[in-house]
Amino acid sequence: MKILSADFVKSCVRPEQYPREGLPEVVFVGRSNVGKSSVINSLLHRKGIAKVGASPGKTQTLNFFRVTTDDRAFPDITFVDVPGYGYAKAPRSVRAQWGPMIERYLTSRPQLCVVVQVVDIRVADERDATTLAWLTHIGHRPVVVGTKMDKLPRGQRRSGLLRLGQRLGLDEREAAVGYAAPTGEGRQELWHTVQRRLDGWDGGARRHSRMST
Numbered sequence: 001m002k003i004l005s006a007d008f009v010k011s012c013v014r015p016e017q018y019p020r021e022g023l024p025e026v027v028f029v030g031r032s033n034v035g036k037s038s039v040i041n042s043l044l045h046r047k048g049i050a051k052v053g054a055s056p057g058k059t060q061t062l063n064f065f066r067v068t069t070d071d072r073a074f075p076d077i078t079f080v081d082v083p084g085y086g087y088a089k090a091p092r093s094v095r096a097q098w099g100p101m102i103e104r105y106l107t108s109r110p111q112l113c114v115v116v117q118v119v120d121i122r123v124a125d126e127r128d129a130t131t132l133a134w135l136t137h138i139g140h141r142p143v144v145v146g147t148k149m150d151k152l153p154r155g156q157r158r159s160g161l162l163r164l165g166q167r168l169g170l171d172e173r174e175a176a177v178g179y180a181a182p183t184g185e186g187r188q189e190l191w192h193t194v195q196r197r198l199d200g201w202d203g204g205a206r207r208h209s210r211m212s213t
C-alpha cells in the first residue's frame, strides 16, 4: 500500500464540526497511552502527524486526517485519532466530556467503516474486553491490534498474541494483528485488513439498519 498523501484536517469535539466530505473513516480506539497515535503515524509513514506522548492523555479531541493511497476502490479515506479511555488522572470534568464525545462519534457516524481497537499486547484486561463487547453491540466488528510487540522477547510474541485473543474472546478468523510502531512490524497486515474492510463496505447501511431495529 502506497501512501500518496496524508494531511491533518481538523480537531473536533462536536458532530457539527466533523468533516463533511463523506469519505470512509477508520478510527483508532483504545486505552490511554497504548499507542493509538503511534500506530497511525506508523501506518502513514509520517512521524508526528498524530501527536504522541510519553504520559497518558496526549490526544484530547477527535483528530481527522485525510489519507490518499494507491488503492483503486477507495483511494481517499479518513483516519480518526481519539483520546484514550481509562485515563484516571484527567480532571473529572474532562473525563466526563471524553466519554460522550467518543461515544457520539462511534454510535452515529454513518461513514465510519473500520474501528481499530488498539491494545497493549502485555496488559490487555477487562476494560478492553468490555470495550470490545460494547463496540460489537453497537454494530461494529473491531479489528484488534496488539501493539508494543517489540517490548516482548521475540520468542514470546506469538504466544502473547494468542493469549490476547483468548482474553478478549476473539475467534481464530478474527485474530489480533501484532504491531510494533518503532519497527513497522504488522503494518502490511493491518493495511490489508483495513483494505478488505473497505472493499466490503456498504456505506454504513447495514450497521444503521441493525441499530434502528
Ligand SMILES: Nc1nc2c(ncn2[C@@H]2O[C@H](COP(=O)(O)OP(=O)(O)OP(=O)(O)O)[C@@H](O)[C@H]2O)c(=O)[nH]1
Pocket (backbone or CB within 6 Å): 030, 031, 032, 033, 034, 035, 036, 037, 038, 039, 051, 052, 053, 054, 055, 056, 057, 058, 059, 060, 082, 083, 084, 085, 147, 148, 149, 150, 151, 179, 180, 181, 182
Ligand atoms: N516500544 C514501543 N513504544 C510504543 C509503541 N507504540 C507507542 N509507544 C510509546 O507509547 C507512548 C504512548 O504512545 P501514543 O501513541 O501517544 O499513545 P496513545 O494511545 O495515542 O495515547 P493517548 O493519546 O494519551 O491516549 C509513547 O511514549 C510512544 O512512543 C510501540 O509499538 N512500541
Ligand SMILES: [Mg+2]
Pocket (backbone or CB within 6 Å): 036, 037, 038, 051, 052, 058, 059, 081, 082, 083, 084
Ligand atoms: Mg494519542
